[in-house]
Amino acid sequence: MTSAFQYSIALSFAAIGIAAPYPGAAEKGHENASPIYGVTIPEGYRDWKFIAPAEEAPPLDELRAVLGNDIAINAYKNGALPFPDGSILVKLAYKRKQSAEFAPATVPEGPTTVQVMVKDSKKYPASHGWGFGRFVDGNPVDGAQHKTCLSCHESKVKDHDYVFTRYAP
């Protein structure tokens, strides 16, 4: 939506040599940003800390894991809801297949989507402070799919600051 504005902000941060405040939101430029929210895949997310695993039944038939940046991880550990601004959650989803080496196990076959939630209460006042991004092969899916994020999170997990995933011990 405010892509020209985002772009100028990104340039401004680059010009003065500091990082953008919320790397998931603006740092990679708008061309790979999600519709509606302008969320991008955050740099370095694959090395973030682990929150919890999940499985999704067929037809998706996926294994999933949610990782978080330090702000999000600290919020989980402190039980501090709502998540503070700067929290970023990334869900990694994989098609699952039976392990060739250990029959009772299913393991990742290949990645399907990367899904991102960025908390920025000033930027996303109309969605309870959250911006959403859903990516396939690094590219955001379309606006119609992004419209479904908020309504689902709103209807199902408003008492957990609109976040499904709980921290696994």
Add this chain to the structure above:
Amino acid sequence: MTSAFQYSIALSFAAIGIAAPYPGAAEKGHENASPIYGVTIPEGYRDWKFIAPAEEAPPLDELRAVLGNDIAINAYKNGALPFPDGSILVKLAYKRKQSAEFAPATVPEGPTTVQVMVKDSKKYPASHGWGFGRFVDGNPVDGAQHKTCLSCHESKVKDHDYVFTRYAP
């Protein structure tokens, strides 16, 4: 097996004020160490980087995630087998249950086991350099269960340095 020796090593490191070389192996004292291998749950493992998720079919019916210390993660990223000494892998296993908020998903119900592999080729020459530990509520399971680790890893994944889990992209 060499618990008195391990204990004196741990004391020696403490006395001269440096960390034990492989934290999963000796740092927490031998009273919570696994039979046969003397492996303990490594300090801080829950904040380690994420390698891959898995699911295990009933009767275990578990969701699992494997985390690794930086030595292990770097070995995965560089495709460098065998894993170098100092590599530690930790598998977190959880009973799975249907999500109360999103019916197609299953999520962790409660932790079942924590399973540890420590690479130390000098300490574990008889098991291809790997020491194993399997823990329930922080306590190692018995020697009979630990005897099964090596034979299973040996028979199924010797071509991947005796490690089942692959790095998920």
